[in-house]
Amino acid sequence: MPREKVAAVLQETSFYGAVAFFFVLAAFPFYWMLITSFKENSDLYNVTNIPFWFNDPPTLEHFRYLFEKTLFTTWLLNSLIIGLCVTAITLVTALPAAYSLARMTGRNGEALGIGIFLTYLVPPTLLFLPLSRVIAELGLQNSMWSLVLVYPTFTIPFCTWLLMGFFKAMPPEIEEAAIVDGCSLFGAFIKMAIPLSVPGILTVVIFTFTLTLQEFVYALTFVSASDQKPITLGVATDLIRGDVFYWGEIMAGALIASIPVAIAYNLFLDRFISGITGGAVK
Amino acid sequence: MVAIAESVPKPHTRFRFILDRRDVLGSLLVAPAILYVLLLVGVPFLMAVYYSVSAYTIYDPSWSFVGLANFEQIIADPVFRQTLYNTFIFTFGSQILGLILGKFGALVLLRPFPGRKLVRALIILPWAVPIALATVAWQWMFDSLYSVINWTLIALGIITRSEAPNWLGNQDLAMLSVIIVNAWRFFPFAIVIFLAGITSIPQDVLDAATVDGAGFWRRNYQIILPMILPITAIGLIFGIVFTFTDLSIVFLMTMGGPVGATSVLGFAGFQTGIVSGDVSHGAAISLFMLPVLLVVVVGMLRFIRRREI
Numbered sequence: 001m002p003r004e005k006v007a008a009v010l011q012e013t014s015f016y017g018a019v020a021f022f023f024v025l026a027a028f029p030f031y032w033m034l035i036t037s038f039k040e041n042s043d044l045y046n047v048t049n050i051p052f053w054f055n056d057p058p059t060l061e062h063f064r065y066l067f068e069k070t071l072f073t074t075w076l077l078n079s080l081i082i083g084l085c086v087t088a089i090t091l092v093t094a095l096p097a098a099y100s101l102a103r104m105t106g107r108n109g110e111a112l113g114i115g116i117f118l119t120y121l122v123p124p125t126l127l128f129l130p131l132s133r134v135i136a137e138l139g140l141q142n143s144m145w146s147l148v149l150v151y152p153t154f155t156i157p158f159c160t161w162l163l164m165g166f167f168k169a170m171p172p173e174i175e176e177a178a179i180v181d182g183c184s185l186f187g188a189f190i191k192m193a194i195p196l197s198v199p200g201i202l203t204v205v206i207f208t209f210t211l212t213l214q215e216f217v218y219a220l221t222f223v224s225a226s227d228q229k230p231i232t233l234g235v236a237t238d239l240i241r242g243d244v245f246y247w248g249e250i251m252a253g254a255l256i257a258s259i260p261v262a263i264a265y266n267l268f269l270d271r272f273i274s275g276i277t278g279g280a281v282k
Numbered sequence: 283m284v285a286i287a288e289s290v291p292k293p294h295t296r297f298r299f300i301l302d303r304r305d306v307l308g309s310l311l312v313a314p315a316i317l318y319v320l321l322l323v324g325v326p327f328l329m330a331v332y333y334s335v336s337a338y339t340i341y342d343p344s345w346s347f348v349g350l351a352n353f354e355q356i357i358a359d360p361v362f363r364q365t366l367y368n369t370f371i372f373t374f375g376s377q378i379l380g381l382i383l384g385k386f387g388a389l390v391l392l393r394p395f396p397g398r399k400l401v402r403a404l405i406i407l408p409w410a411v412p413i414a415l416a417t418v419a420w421q422w423m424f425d426s427l428y429s430v431i432n433w434t435l436i437a438l439g440i441i442t443r444s445e446a447p448n449w450l451g452n453q454d455l456a457m458l459s460v461i462i463v464n465a466w467r468f469f470p471f472a473i474v475i476f477l478a479g480i481t482s483i484p485q486d487v488l489d490a491a492t493v494d495g496a497g498f499w500r501r502n503y504q505i506i507l508p509m510i511l512p513i514t515a516i517g518l519i520f521g522i523v524f525t526f527t528d529l530s531i532v533f534l535m536t537m538g539g540p541v542g543a544t545s546v547l548g549f550a551g552f553q554t555g556i557v558s559g560d561v562s563h564g565a566a567i568s569l570f571m572l573p574v575l576l577v578v579v580v581g582m583l584r585f586i587r588r589r590e591i
Contacts, residue, residue, distance in 0.1 A: 018390045019401060025383075026405040026470065029419045032430060036422065044428070047443075051430050089318075097315035104308030116315065118579055119323045121519075123527030125548035126568045126575075129555045130329035131322070153322045156315050185307050216414040216530040217548070221556055236414040236534055247422050254415035258407075265410030266403045269474065 030258070037062050037252035044248060062248035072253055074227050075234035078144050079213060079257075082230055085148040087208045090155040091201065097156075098163030099189055103172065113164050120157035124217040127153075135222055146222040147230065151212050158211065159204045166200035167193065206264045213261050231257045333565035340559035352566040361542055362550065366570060369546040372461060372532075373525045379465035380521065381514075384472020391477060409470040417534045420463045424449035424535070453543035456536050460544050463531050468521050475517035479510030515585055519578050527571050547571055 035051075036044065038058040049055040066072045097116070101109040131150060132141070140146040174196065175188040183191060194201075212230070219233040226238055235253035239246045337348045356362045391402055408416060423430050432446040441447075449459050483506060491505050529548035532538060538545035538553065545553075547570055555564015 015390070015393070016395075018386065019395065022383075022387050022390060022405055023401055025466070026408055029416060029423065029466075030407055030411070032423055033419050047428065047433065050437075051428075051433055093315040093318055096311035100308045100311035104304050104311070109308075109312075112312065112316075114583070116319060118582075119319050121523050121575065121579065121582075122323055122327060123523065123548070123571065123575070125527045125529050125551055126330055126571055127323065127326045128552070129333060129561050129565050129568065130326035132556065133329070133561075134322070134326065150322065152318060156318055160315055185304065189311070210410075214412040216412070217552075220530075220533070221552070232412045232414050236418050245422075250418055251422065254418055258411040258415055261412060262407055262410050265406055269406060 030255075033251040033255045033258070036247055037249075037255055039248065041248065062246075062252045065246075066249045066252050070239065070249065071226055071229075071234060072231075075229055075231040075238075076256075078229065078234075079231040082144055082147050082151065083209045083212045086151040086155055086212050087205050089148070089152045090159050090208045091204065093152070094156050094159040094163055094204065095194065095197075095201070096189070098160045099167050099193055101160070102164045102167035103175075113161065116157050117161040118157075120154055120161070124154075124215075124221075128217060128221045131218070132221055140222075142223060142225045142228060144223060144228045144230065147212075147215075147219060150218050150222070151215060154215075155208045155211055159208060162204060162207070163197070163200050166197055166203075170196060203268055206268050210261045210264050213257065330565050330568065333562050334569050336562050338562045340561060348562075352562050356563060356566055361545075362567065364542055365545045365547060365550045365567075368457070368542075368544060369526060371457065372464065372528075372544070372546050373522060375457075375461040376464035376468065376525055377518065377521050379461065380468035380472050381518070383465065383469035384476055387469060387473040388476035388480060391473065392480060405473060406470050408466050409468065409474075413467055414530050414534060416467065417463060417531050420459075420466075421450070421535050424459055426451060450536050451540055453540055456540060456544050460531050460535055463535065464525055464528070467531075468525070471521070472517060475513055476510065479513040480506060482513075483509050512585060515581070519582050523575060523578055526574050 035053070038060070039054060040056040040059050040061070043049055043054065043056040046055075101113040101116075103109075135141050135146045135149070138146075138149070140149065170193070175192045178188045178192045179185065213232060215230075216232055216236070219230050220237070223229055223233065226234070229238060231253070235250060235257060239250045239253065332345070334352055335347060335349060337344065337346050387405065391398065391405070422428075426448045429446070429449065431449070432441070435441045436443055436446060447455055449455050487505065487509075488501060491501050496505065527548050528546065529552055532544050532546050532549045533552070536544045538549050547567060551564045551568035553564075554560050554567055558564075
């Protein structure tokens, strides 16, 4: 074989080797979740079995236990309620703020926008001590409503920033035309800007929801009653009895909670990136 | 004309007049968001600063001022110095590993190949899925008895069962484990950031360099890398901030152990301030994150300003 051909084959092999490496690295823990959640316990806890596939027939036992014997459905419902409420609060505050910062407040608006975004970087682990006192004063300790109150502190900055970029990309002539036609400034925002920004609003809804699902620190700090936990916290901390981990159930719960977030991210990834990089790439 | 103007009720006119003033309406629209953030981020932040110089605990909620005594006490504590050191190791170890994986992953995904879309979608997963859930999966993979990693190493004949490592039970391996999980969580983000940067480079710049005789590595390090530096910087800022202040990975995988080997600032602040109820010392521990955050924020502001010019 000529030397160039050998080199080309080698290059192809190493390229697909690299693809395989990244594929396995990213996907294996999820494959591990999947196969664990469908395995019999006798199969799971036997070191002589080959762990990568089923040695006993697959079972739905772990899912059945999860839905019938644990608070899993309550956690699902809690997460749904928290997500919906936080999304509503975020939209009502971030939408007008983003519009105002993009259109009305001039150069100060830019600075204010950056200021709001920087609060997204203030970490929960710095704020959880004073916030737990605030929550105690409000009588919300150990309740999922504390999370509804606190989660907008990071969803509002993030979504304001995201929507700001969105409004800036929208030509202002549309609203100006509406104002010339007799619409008030506020009316132009309500009747023109909002309907035209539906794709941006949809992005915000999806991301607010996924951000609330991903959050762990505040939930861990403020909620310890089992029936008030959101799904992420419940699955990660509540399926352990003493020292015994219910691996099948934990992996089944983690799988169910992961799927919607994974799908949402893949659909809206580009918007997320342009959101956090502030349109640095275009 | 006059008749029409008079037919409009007066309060309504004034209301409309306010809503039509650009500056007034502008501040009205932005006010709820600013207020929310001020009340629930700004005020708590100041409270955290005050806690750290007070003697506040949940058993003795007095606000007496003690100056820098809390800071002096925690700095004198070797356990805390270990925690501070761990936090830096954890942050920089996982960021470097994540960036290397991200750069090579981006190079791989840049080239078209069959199934690229599927591979890309799967590679995003570690970053998209709630980290607490993924961490639990890793904890199961690092299990002392049923670790699939050890099983594979034994099956490949690299180690025997008796010398199989206890990943989360050995001080060095536990640190390595949490670094691996955090790097694994961030590398898809790094890939996406690198890809966004590379694809934004105009092709003619690269073509011109190729014509001038620049090879693969030279194009990579003298053209692509400097051009994607700004966006990489933003990605790194996010990575550093979220890693330096993280709590969930350590909390779920090692509980700071064994013997404090993986305790990081966020975790120590949680243990002291929330679990033990010593709020003032917990706040002082958490505040050690502030210098790093400030450096990062200043860097970010400078970068944003430069971009505008």
